[in-house]
Amino acid sequence: MIKLKSSIRDYYVHFEETAEFVGGFSSIPEHCYVVDQNVWRLYSDTLLKTIDPENVLLLQAEEERKSLETVLEVYNYLIKRSAKRNMTLISIGGGIIQDITGFACNTLYRGINWIFVPTTLLAQADSCIGSKTSLNYLHNKNLIGSFYPPSHVHIYTPFLATLENDYFFSGMGEVVKLAIVGGESTMQEMVDLLPAALERAPETLAACVNRSLAIKQGYIAGDEFDTGRRNMLNFGHCFGHALESTSNFQIPHGQAVVIGIMLANIVARERGLLSDNVCAFMLEKLLLPGLAVRPKSRDLDPGAVIAGMQKDKKRVGEGLALIMAKDLCEMVKVTDLKPSEVSRAIAEIRELFGVT
Ligand SMILES: NC(=O)c1ccc[n+]([C@@H]2O[C@H](COP(=O)([O-])OP(=O)(O)OC[C@H]3O[C@@H](n4cnc5c(N)ncnc54)[C@H](O)[C@@H]3O)[C@@H](O)[C@H]2O)c1
Ligand SMILES: [Zn+2]
Structure with missing residues (x-):
């Protein structure tokens, strides 16, 4: 309990x-x-x-x-x-x-x-x-x-x-996100749990649920009304919300969050916050295995994604906001994300998925 x-x-x-x-x-x-x-x-x-x-x-x-x-x-x-x-x-x-x-x-x-x-x-x-x-x-x-x-x-x-597959994978996206925002050790644990979780092994799913709630509890404690630290739970969502809208909601929410994390990680790597190794590790061990959809060209239109990010209801001020993971899964929020950084990250993801 x-x-x-x-x-x-x-x-x-x-x-x-x-x-x-x-x-x-x-x-x-x-x-x-x-x-x-x-x-x-x-x-x-x-x-x-x-x-x-x-x-x-x-x-x-x-x-x-x-x-x-x-x-x-x-x-x-x-x-x-x-x-x-x-x-x-x-x-x-x-x-x-x-x-x-x-x-x-x-x-x-x-x-x-x-x-x-x-x-x-x-x-x-x-x-x-x-x-x-x-x-x-x-x-x-x-x-x-x-x-x-x-x-x-x-x-x-x-x-x-x-649960139908779409909804299952949407939930897994949030589980993976929570494992990363939980810190380096919860991320490592998730890497070990993920293969059995994706097979829906009941005990593994129970462990994933339990751990995810413990991590979320840590973030909402002291910030119930989402004015500070709890914001970090929006990791992957800054891009994710935009991708839901560019895909006309064909990409389920939690899956858009997974692609959103991939994009945020590229920006973090380019800014020197996330090392090549950790970025590649997360991609191969957590993000790609946890992704059941493949984005289409229209989903990854840089102009439309940037426009979607500008509309985000949680945005305050002029610049684009982004929550990123640094090495050791320490979370950071910036509000000066440049459209050129978004385009750069999208180009890499397009290449990864062979989107022309
Ligand atoms: N209040 C919050 O803090 C919060 C946080 C995140 C998301 N949400 C909201 O949650 C909604 C998405 O919820 P969701 O992903 O849980 O799905 P859902 O409630 O949309 O249900 C998804 C589908 O699964 C079916 N379903 C439910 N349980 C099932 C089961 N055990 N077996 C088979 N089918 C089952 C439903 O009938 C539905 O067709 C969104 O509207 C989102 O905005 C709220
Ligand atoms: Zn979410």
């Missing part, structure tokens, strides 16, 4: 060895569920069989549904079930279900009790801690949001067996 500190309330992550914890929810007074439709289809007769279907609101996990309208649906469902502030919502699904239900629980009656059971690798290894809830608005991703942690997170890694 991990205990996390939050200004809202302290909360707990439980690593479950069996699915018995699901049965335990039945004894919570005034509780009900919001469950990802796919997860319900896959597990209502097995891992989730103790849940009364009458007590469940099913939601589709689609980016277009991560909206205020869906939050209203959740409010309506909850208000019909119980008009009491002491109710508990248990949500089961990936990051989309987390974001919708977290926001709804935060705002209904100014905060109701919320328990979250993450079922994707991204949600288990990354998003389930850190208190952020986000909704999309007017075609902008994560424009609306708040900070509100669940009171308990229950992690059961056997859910991951049924």
Whole structure:
């Protein structure tokens, strides 16, 4: 179990060895569920069989549904079930279900009790801690949001067996990122774990989830509201967000982050912050094995990537920002990245992937 500190309330992550914890929810007074439709289809007769279907609101996990309208649906469902502030919502699904239900629980009656059971690798290894809830608005991703942690997170890694490849690799991208920002020793550990993790060996995945959360916990401790050190968790994201948009979201988020790390590493190497050896080591041992997609020419258009980076909502000031890893995985953020450095790094990546 991990205990996390939050200004809202302290909360707990439980690593479950069996699915018995699901049965335990039945004894919570005034509780009900919001469950990802796919997860319900896959597990209502097995891992989730103790849940009364009458007590469940099913939601589709689609980016277009991560909206205020869906939050209203959740409010309506909850208000019909119980008009009491002491109710508990248990949500089961990936990051989309987390974001919708977290926001709804935060705002209904100014905060109701919320328990979250993450079922994707991204949600288990990354998003389930850190208190952020986000909704999309007017075609902008994560424009609306708040900070509100669940009171308990229950992690059961056997859910991951049924995850589609795209989502699995997207989660692996964040796992690899966390291993690098964790420091030299966690990066080395990840190099050893990666082959079995990519085979989805259950014990190895459990180890990856556990380690990723411990590393993320280290970064959010003392910076819950993301004004300083926590920013470093955006490693790979400065380029990654731009690549998601140049690829028209064909490159899944965590995979765009992996290519983003490759680009950031080239910039760091050219600036003399990262040695040739470490840059090549990360590429061969972590980044290429963790990449299931191959970028296309339009994804790597330097002008479009730079334009995408200029639009990043977290950007402050005039220059382009970039988070880089130095040797020993020490992280550094600069705000004077030059377009010529971006073009140089993209040219190298185009060559690596044989993009003409
Ligand atoms: N709040 C945060 O801190 C935070 C952090 C990172 C990402 N996010 C958000 O998370 C979202 C992405 O979440 P995600 O990658 O977890 O995926 P997701 O919620 O989009 O789910 C991906 C797909 O997998 C299905 N699925 C879920 N669990 C499954 C299982 N066990 N087996 C088979 N299929 C399953 C879903 O139905 C869906 O089709 C994005 O909207 C992103 O903005 C939030
Ligand atoms: Zn991310």
